[in-house]
Amino acid sequence: MELDAEACYRAVQSRDTRFDGQFFTAVHTTGIYCRPSCPAITPKRQNVSFHPTAASAQAAGYRACRRCLPDAAPGSPLWNIKSDLAVRAMRLIGDGLVERDGVDGLSRALGYSSRQLNRVLLAELGASPLALARANRATTARVLIQRTDLPMSDIAFAAGFSSIRQFNDTIAAVFATTPSKLRTELPRKECPAPEPIPGAVSLKLPLRQPHNIAWSTWLLEHHCARGVEDFSDGRYTRALRMPHGPVIATLMVSADQVRADLQLTDMRDLAPAVARLRHLLDLDADPSAVDEALLSHPPLPHW
Numbered sequence: 071m072e073l074d075a076e077a078c079y080r081a082v083q084s085r086d087t088r089f090d091g092q093f094f095t096a097v098h099t100t101g102i103y104c105r106p107s108c109p110a111i112t113p114k115r116q117n118v119s120f121h122p123t124a125a126s127a128q129a130a131g132y133r134a135c136r137r138c139l140p141d142a143a144p145g146s147p148l149w150n151i152k153s154d155l156a157v158r159a160m161r162l163i164g165d166g167l168v169e170r171d172g173v174d175g176l177s178r179a180l181g182y183s184s185r186q187l188n189r190v191l192l193a194e195l196g197a198s199p200l201a202l203a204r205a206n207r208a209t210t211a212r213v214l215i216q217r218t219d220l221p222m223s224d225i226a227f228a229a230g231f232s233s234i235r236q237f238n239d240t241i242a243a244v245f246a247t248t249p250s251k252l253r254t255e256l257p258r259k260e261c262p263a264p265e266p267i268p269g270a271v272s273l274k275l276p277l278r279q280p281h282n283i284a285w286s287t288w289l290l291e292h293h294c295a296r297g298v299e300d301f302s303d304g305r306y307t308r309a310l311r312m313p314h315g316p317v318i319a320t321l322m323v324s325a326d327q328v329r330a331d332l333q334l335t336d337m338r339d340l341a342p343a344v345a346r347l348r349h350l351l352d353l354d355a356d357p358s359a360v361d362e363a364l365l366s367h368p369p370l371p372h373w
Contacts, residue, residue: 081100090140097259110138163203173199269336276327278325312336315334321351
């Protein structure tokens with residue numbers, strides 16, 4: 071994916087939240103990467119470079135900014151990726167396939183060799199399948215650390231790490247801290263209180279502005295499949311069939327986020343469940359780009 075460096079820098083100068091998740095700013099002097107809207111002092115142009123994904127920035131040796139939490143930004147819009155293979159790979163990686171079957175399993179599912187898949191993802195996303203999966207694991211671990219009271223050992227394996235050492239090393243590399251310090255540094259007001267029910271997790275799913283809340287709510291309310299989905303009192307609830315057991319998800323859309331209350335059979339399904347919910351609500355779409363594309367066509371006839 072080609073990034074226009076000058077356009078990216080102008081977005082950083084404006085701190086426009088609409089660009090969050092569409093690219094990431096790596097600051098050479100500090101060794102961290104940020105979302106475009108990071109409130110920190112804007113670095114000089116010669117001191118920054120830009121990456122299409124958080125995984126690309128991490129693979130280049132940059133750590134996530136603990137002020138703007140770039141890994142929590144809305145994901146890169148998949149429609150902006152030229153390669154259909156990269157789009158399908160991203161969805162399967164988000165669904166946890168690499169953690170379950172490895173890169174070879176991902177390649178088989180896509181019908182390509184591991185070498186060809188690696189080449190396409192590096193060209194489109196700036197990161198290998200392993201780096202993209204590692205970024206997903208790091209984000210899942212951060213969410214579980216800061217939003218649950220689970221022991222660190224349980225979090226490590228729930229996030230998909232093969233060992234405690236790998237878990238600790240990844241947290242240190244991505245967030246420049248330890249898991250225990252990461253748990254204490256986020257203000258409690260920034261996240262829901264941990265639930266006492268085993269398997270229960272409450273999350274805030276970021277969305278890209280401008281977002282039509284009324285339309286999203288109407289769509290959820292009037293397109294429920296009986297026995298699978300329900301909408302009442304402004305809350306949408308549905309069951310998800312996940313690899314390790316069913317998940318019950320309850321969503322409530324607000325101005326700048328979606329509150330998600332999940333009841334999981336197995337914590338290993340957290341990241342795949344979140345990926346499916348984001349896809350369900352199309353939270354990674356760029357509404358402005360969609361509007362622009364639709365305006366370029368004549369009005370559709372009314373039936």
